[in-house]
Amino acid sequence: MTAGTDLRVPAGNMAAQAAAPAAGRRGQDTPRTRRRRKARAWTGWLFALPALVMYGVFVLLPLCSSLQYSLYDWDGITAAKWVGLANYVQVLTDPRLVEPILHAFIFIIFFSIIPVCGGLVIASIIKDLKSKAFGTAARILLFIPQIIPAAAAAVAWVWMYSSDGVVNQLLRGAGLGGMARAWLGDFDWALPAVGIIGTWLGIGLCTILLIAGIGKIDSSLYEAARLDGAGWFQEFRAVTLPGLRSEIGVCITITTIAALASFDAVFMSTQGGPGHSTMVPGVAIYRLAFVENNIGLASAMAIVLVLLVLLVVGPLQRLFKEK
Amino acid sequence: MRTATRNYAGTAMLVLVMLFCILPILSMLSAALQPQGTVPMGISWPSNPQWGNFADAWNVANISVLLRSSAVLVLGVVPVSVLISTMAAYALAQLHLPGGKIFYVLLLVGLTLPFEVTIIPLYYQIRDMGLLNTQPGLILPLIGLNMPFAIFWMRAHFSSVPAELSEAASMDGAGSWTSFRRIHLPLAVPAIASLALLMFLSTWNQFLLAIILIQDPDKRTMAGALQNFVGEHGSDLVLLNAGALLIMAPTVIVFLILQRHFIKALLAGSVKG
Numbered sequence: 246m247t248a249g250t251d252l253r254v255p256a257g258n259m260a261a262q263a264a265a266p267a268a269g270r271r272g273q274d275t276p277r278t279r280r281r282r283k284a285r286a287w288t289g290w291l292f293a294l295p296a297l298v299m300y301g302v303f304v305l306l307p308l309c310s311s312l313q314y315s316l317y318d319w320d321g322i323t324a325a326k327w328v329g330l331a332n333y334v335q336v337l338t339d340p341r342l343v344e345p346i347l348h349a350f351i352f353i354i355f356f357s358i359i360p361v362c363g364g365l366v367i368a369s370i371i372k373d374l375k376s377k378a379f380g381t382a383a384r385i386l387l388f389i390p391q392i393i394p395a396a397a398a399a400v401a402w403v404w405m406y407s408s409d410g411v412v413n414q415l416l417r418g419a420g421l422g423g424m425a426r427a428w429l430g431d432f433d434w435a436l437p438a439v440g441i442i443g444t445w446l447g448i449g450l451c452t453i454l455l456i457a458g459i460g461k462i463d464s465s466l467y468e469a470a471r472l473d474g475a476g477w478f479q480e481f482r483a484v485t486l487p488g489l490r491s492e493i494g495v496c497i498t499i500t501t502i503a504a505l506a507s508f509d510a511v512f513m514s515t516q517g518g519p520g521h522s523t524m525v526p527g528v529a530i531y532r533l534a535f536v537e538n539n540i541g542l543a544s545a546m547a548i549v550l551v552l553l554v555l556l557v558v559g560p561l562q563r564l565f566k567e568k
Numbered sequence: 569m570r571t572a573t574r575n576y577a578g579t580a581m582l583v584l585v586m587l588f589c590i591l592p593i594l595s596m597l598s599a600a601l602q603p604q605g606t607v608p609m610g611i612s613w614p615s616n617p618q619w620g621n622f623a624d625a626w627n628v629a630n631i632s633v634l635l636r637s638s639a640v641l642v643l644g645v646v647p648v649s650v651l652i653s654t655m656a657a658y659a660l661a662q663l664h665l666p667g668g669k670i671f672y673v674l675l676l677v678g679l680t681l682p683f684e685v686t687i688i689p690l691y692y693q694i695r696d697m698g699l700l701n702t703q704p705g706l707i708l709p710l711i712g713l714n715m716p717f718a719i720f721w722m723r724a725h726f727s728s729v730p731a732e733l734s735e736a737a738s739m740d741g742a743g744s745w746t747s748f749r750r751i752h753l754p755l756a757v758p759a760i761a762s763l764a765l766l767m768f769l770s771t772w773n774q775f776l777l778a779i780i781l782i783q784d785p786d787k788r789t790m791a792g793a794l795q796n797f798v799g800e801h802g803s804d805l806v807l808l809n810a811g812a813l814l815i816m817a818p819t820v821i822v823f824l825i826l827q828r829h830f831i832k833a834l835l836a837g838s839v840k841g
Contacts, residue, residue, distance in 0.1 A: 289663030289744060293671060296656035296715050303690065303712025304678050310689035321692075367585065370578030379579075384831055385824070386586040389593065391834060392823045393816040394773035394791035400798060400812040401592035404599060404805065411595045414610030449589050450838065452582075457835055495839050506682030509775045513795065527684045527776075534688045535780065547685040558680050 308551075314544035321540050332545035342546060345517075345524040346553070348436060349505045352525065353557075355440030356447055356504035361496045364451035368459045369477075369485045387449030395446060399513035402442045403429060429515050435523045442510045447503065451496040458492030459485065494565025498558055505554050526550045593813075600625075600810035608805055618806075625810035629797050630786060635818065637703065638772055638790045644707035645771045649714040650764050654756060656715075657722030658748055662734055678716035686713070687780050694781055706781045706788075710774065714767055721766075721837070725759035726752065762833035765826065772819055790815045 315332050319325035336342045390398060405411045406428035413425035428438040462484065470480045486493075508527035511517065517524035517532070526546060533543035591611075599608040601617040604624070626632070660668050690709050691700075699705030729752065737747035771789070778792025785796035794815050801808050823830050 287666060289659045289665045292659035292663065292744070292748070293656040293665060293668075295652040296719060297671065299652065299708070299712040300675070300678065300715040301712075303693075303709040304681070304686060304715070305674065307686040307689035307693065308681070310693070311685050314688065363585065367578060367581050371575060371582060381827075383582060383586055385827060386589050388823070388831060388834065389589055389820070392769065392819050392830075393593075394775060394794070394819070396773075396775045396791045396794050397812050397816045398592065400794065400808065401596045404809060405592050405595055409607065409609045411591065411611045445588065445592070448585060450834070452585060453831070454835060454838060492839075499838055502680060502682070506684060508684065509791075512775075513798065527682070530684050530688070531776075531780075534691075540688060544688055547682075547688065550682055551685050554680055554682055 311544045311547050314540050315548050317541045319540040320538045321534075322538075325541070328541065332541045333549070335542060336545050336549050341521060342529065342542075344521055345526045345529040346549070348523065348525050349507070349550075349553070351436065352440055352443055352504040352507060353501055355437070356443035356507070357497055357500035359444050360447035360451040360500055361455075361493060363448055364455045364496065365485075365489070365493070367452050368455035368489075369481050371456070384453060387453050390446050390449050395509035396513045398446065399442060399510045402445070402510075403514050406438055429523075430519055432519055432522050435515055435519060439511055439514055439523045442514060443500075443504060443507065446510065447496075447500045451500065454492050454496055455489060458489045462488035490565055494561065497565070498561055501557055501561065502554055505557065506550065526553075593816075596809040596813055599805055600813055602806050604804075604806050606806065608809075621806055621810045622814060625807055625814055628801065628807060629793070629811040629814060631811075631814050633786045634788075634790045634793050634815070637787050638818070640703055641707060641710075641774075641789055642768055642771050644703065645710045645714065646764055646767045649711045649718055649767055650760055652711075653715055653718030653763075654722045654753070654760060655748070657719045658726050658752055660719065661723050661726035662729070662731070662752070663744060675716045675719055678713075679720065681716075683713065683776055687776060690777070691780055700781065701783050701787070703782070703787055706774075706777060709777060709781070710771060713777075714770070717837075718763055718767065721763050722756065722759060725756055729755060762829065762836065765830060765833050766837050768822075769819060769830075790818065 314325075316327065316329060317325040318328045318331075407413075408425075408427045412428060413422075416422060416425050426434065429435050431438075466484045466488070467480065470484050475483065506527055507525050508531070511523060511525050511528050512531070515523045517528045527550075530543050530546050530550070533539045533546060595611045598611045598613065600621055601614045601619065602608045602621075603614075603616070603618055604621060656671075659665055660672060665671070686709070694700050694705045694709065697705070699708070733751060734747055737751050742750065773791050774789050775791045775795075778788040779795050782788045782792065785793040788796075794812065797811050797815070798808065801811065
């Protein structure tokens with residue numbers, strides 16, 4: 246700031262102070278102070294500039310490039326050929342590419358619905374973690390899946406699901422040895438098996454978020470429900486569910502995005518196999534772009550994934566917005 | 569249901585979910601402690617736990633190198649992201665930027681954007697910048713990708729700071745920068761600390777960008793290096809599990825030390841994000 250503007254500050258302030266109680270500041274602005282405030286608002290952009298540049302160059306620009314690539318047939322090396330919307334048509338009609346999208350929606354059951362329902366039931370039954378030591382232990386254990394990389398979690402689950410792994414050990418222990426199999430190598434069972442890795446990744450966070458949310462519900466509501474003789478389910482429907490509206494919305498939004506955009510856990514456990522039985526859009530994009538060198542098709546798939554996320558998350562946001 | 573039965577039922581279910589969350593880790597530990605060269609079976613406490621396996625896995629997985637490269641990535645990403653997102657959030661919340669709404673909406677788009685959509689162009693962009701296979705080539709995009717969440721996080725903080733504070737400062741003749749540095753920044757320290765913790769976690773655990781932008785596993789994040797480790801030692805279950813546990817260990821240790829702050833930040837982070 247120059248000395249000149251420095252000097253002018255007190256004068257402007259005095260005028261403003263004198264005027265404030267009577268008419269509000271704006272009406273008393275001299276053209277000079279107005280101009281200065283405007284200039285200062287523009288200099289505010291200097292604060293936002295570094296973030297804007299990084300965001301623009303490494304997120305917005307790639308997003309636009311993806312849109313552009315998606316309209317071309319390009320192998321990443323030779324000249325690209327304009328194909329219009331042909332890539333999109335292929336994404337939406339080629340069974341090999343539609344299947345991953347369907348799998349992503351099936352994953353919503355495992356990544357989102359099961360964790361949220363499980364968390365809701367637990368939260369509504371125990372309401373608050375009374376014992377302090379138990380509460381801390383619960384929080385630590387439930388957060389472990391959030392802390393470790395999903396790629397490492399996949400390694401753990403690959404071993405759990407292997408022929409000699411814990412899952413089969415438990416089944417044999419329960420006398421269900423006939424069910425034992427190499428889960429991730431099974432065409433029918435691999436998808437739900439990978440889905441359960443997603444359940445594992447999300448259930449702790451959802452449970453803790455919902456228990457924290459239920460603690461904020463006015464306890465007099467529960468007392469009133471009890472005085473009215475409401476049973477557990479009535480109380481759940483009339484008090485708990487409405488009280489947890491925004492927390493449920495948060496849980497569903499986060500886990501749904503995680504389901505649709507899943508990559509780490511699938512890539513490290515099955516790579517989409519056996520066959521295409523666990524292929525999801527994220528892994529399909531990776532394979533199309535970096536294994537098959539079909540950049541245009543991979544980009545179209547990526548744009549479709551973005552649209553799917555927006556289409557699913559947008560209405561969810563509106564649905565769970567607090568009134 | 570009577571309250572007592574109810575509490576028992578609830579606690580039992582909670583314990584089941586707790587077991588579910590820890591079971592995969594315990595099964596890894598059980599396999600990692602078996603004698604090398606044997607084929608582990610399910611979960612069982614070994615009669616003679618081979619803690620030495622971890623020392624071997626440390627060397628085989630090159631953990632010392634990975635720790636250093638992950639630390640370099642975190643130090644490259646987190647401080648810069650925190651600084652520039654805090655400045656931008658301050659501008660958005662307190663300085664009434666002309667056209668700030670547009671910036672806000674653009675950030676909103678980024679908040680739900682799956683990383684998958686940026687990876688292909690990023691690969692070519694980073695290649696053209698000559699940064700493929702280098703750590704700056706991973707640090708720069710990660711800073712950009714951090715921006716939406718980080719700015720929303722800090723903006724939530726700055727919006728809760730009363731505007732009178734800035735006005736009082738400007739009456740004392742403070743410019744935007746002075747009032748940012750002297751008044752707003754000190755008040756934002758708790759919010760910044762939580763944000764830094766969350767970004768440490770997301771950077772350290774970054775997988776997709778690491779495997780695409782960096783070929784040399786020794787320069788990747790620890791999570792990214794796991795892909796290579798599995799490729800090379802996937803058949804040796806004992807060593808694989810020991811190595812994977814070592815790769816998980818740093819974040820878990822940091823989590824256990826800063827448990828309270830971590831949980832608070834993660835809970836608030838999911839609500840704001």
